[in-house]
Amino acid sequence: MTSAIDTSIPVDTGDWCGADPFAPNFRDDPYPSLHALRARDPVNLTPVNTWRISRYDDVATIFRKAKTSQTLADGTAPNFDPLDTRGSFLEFMLNMDDPEHQRLRRLAMQSLGPNTVRQMEDEVKKTVEQTLDKALAQGGMEIIQDMAHLVPSRMVCQIMGIPESDRELFNEWTGARTNAFFARFLPPDVQQRTRDAGNAMADYFENLVRERRGNLGNDLISALIRAEAEGDKLRDGELVVQAIGIIVAGYETTIGLIGNGTRAFLDHPEQLALLREDPGLINNAIEECLRYDTPILFNWRVLQEPFEVSGKILPADAVLWMMLGSANRDPARFPEPDRFDIRRRDVAHQAFGGGVHFCLGNALARMEARHAIGQFALRTKGIEIRQGKLEWSHSFFRVMAQLPITFH
Numbered sequence: 001m002t003s004a005i006d007t008s009i010p011v012d013t014g015d016w017c018g019a020d021p022f023a024p025n026f027r028d029d030p031y032p033s034l035h036a037l038r039a040r041d042p043v044n045l046t047p048v049n050t051w052r053i054s055r056y057d058d059v060a061t062i063f064r065k066a067k068t069s070q071t072l073a074d075g076t077a078p079n080f081d082p083l084d085t086r087g088s089f090l091e092f093m094l095n096m097d098d099p100e101h102q103r104l105r106r107l108a109m110q111s112l113g114p115n116t117v118r119q120m121e122d123e124v125k126k127t128v129e130q131t132l133d134k135a136l137a138q139g140g141m142e143i144i145q146d147m148a149h150l151v152p153s154r155m156v157c158q159i160m161g162i163p164e165s166d167r168e169l170f171n172e173w174t175g176a177r178t179n180a181f182f183a184r185f186l187p188p189d190v191q192q193r194t195r196d197a198g199n200a201m202a203d204y205f206e207n208l209v210r211e212r213r214g215n216l217g218n219d220l221i222s223a224l225i226r227a228e229a230e231g232d233k234l235r236d237g238e239l240v241v242q243a244i245g246i247i248v249a250g251y252e253t254t255i256g257l258i259g260n261g262t263r264a265f266l267d268h269p270e271q272l273a274l275l276r277e278d279p280g281l282i283n284n285a286i287e288e289c290l291r292y293d294t295p296i297l298f299n300w301r302v303l304q305e306p307f308e309v310s311g312k313i314l315p316a317d318a319v320l321w322m323m324l325g326s327a328n329r330d331p332a333r334f335p336e337p338d339r340f341d342i343r344r345r346d347v348a349h350q351a352f353g354g355g356v357h358f359c360l361g362n363a364l365a366r367m368e369a370r371h372a373i374g375q376f377a378l379r380t381k382g383i384e385i386r387q388g389k390l391e392w393s394h395s396f397f398r399v400m401a402q403l404p405i406t407f408h
């Protein structure tokens, strides 16, 4: 882009266009309002002076081509709560730009890459098998606690080297902490709960790191400590913040994938029957789950220079909210986007974001979901949902509070 472009954008005419993502009932069914937003104003200036990008092609183009940062030109984070300091994501890799971002990503990659995924697979299979044995014996289960939560929390705690006995501590912390990503726009009580979780998690990991220094193992925390010792300097507190960020990312998103994916199958019994007939469809089915009801409805970028999006020139320092959930339901990209179809071809969704920040845990999450949802489909029958209104957890992500079912 050249400086000849007129970048004078009005800043006081924003409109949620009926799709306020912070409204209490937005999560119940965001898709009709996201369809309306995409049709009416696909590059939408919000009342809080951020731009929502809701077409698939625009989201993909920005991830691929726009010169972006995760922070504003003055170095501040556009969406975080300025009072949220301890355990803050300011120095988490997702909020950093290269080269610092690459350095942190490479360190974490050693513990989240293909080798780890292979090593964890038997453990995931066994955990799911035992869960289903118990559920079938007792005639029902609570999908979120018994499966969607158990599998990722056990795996991510093992990867990080968190003792099994401490796992329960994270049940509330991780959910609450997801709100930090957009806390600037959340009500004061949620901001407070988010800060409390940040403090508690910082206390926990400071202690764990102190203990681990004298007792290194094969876990991610030890890998980060070793990197620090080998001169790949992690600034004070940086190590603790990576640990908090990774555990939040590893828990909450995958609970959403397994929970929402299972729910999609329960709401579409013919698709469940299809998977039972042809278990080889499982890989494509997981991609369709990620497209159909993605755990993270939006993430963010900041433009470093003006960029044209669907005919609008957005200025440097514009804060973009990339509406992943809307891109995944864009009819211009996915025919009949509201249909859950595990045989859909070309399910190249945006659930894991894109560009240099593309989700580092995607292979782990996919593997966990493949076993959890795949075995659930094959081993169960005669399922009834024992729940009236859908309830959401305290997470900012799309994570249900519970999903109780019985078998008959």
Ligand code: HEM
Pocket: 093, 094, 095, 105, 108, 112, 156, 245, 246, 249, 250, 251, 253, 254, 257, 294, 295, 296, 299, 300, 351, 352, 353, 354, 355, 356, 357, 358, 359, 360, 361, 362, 364, 365
């Ligand atoms: C279904 C499950 C998951 C979903 C939907 C998901 C989604 C995402 C998204 C949208 C981003 C931001 C990407 C961007 O800004 O372009 C991200 C980043 C990240 N995710 Fe995931 N995630 C999942 C599972 C996991 C797991 C299991 C882990 C680790 C145990 C993980 C670790 C990370 C990390 C470390 C980043 C930051 C990467 C970077 O900044 O380079 N995620 N994820």
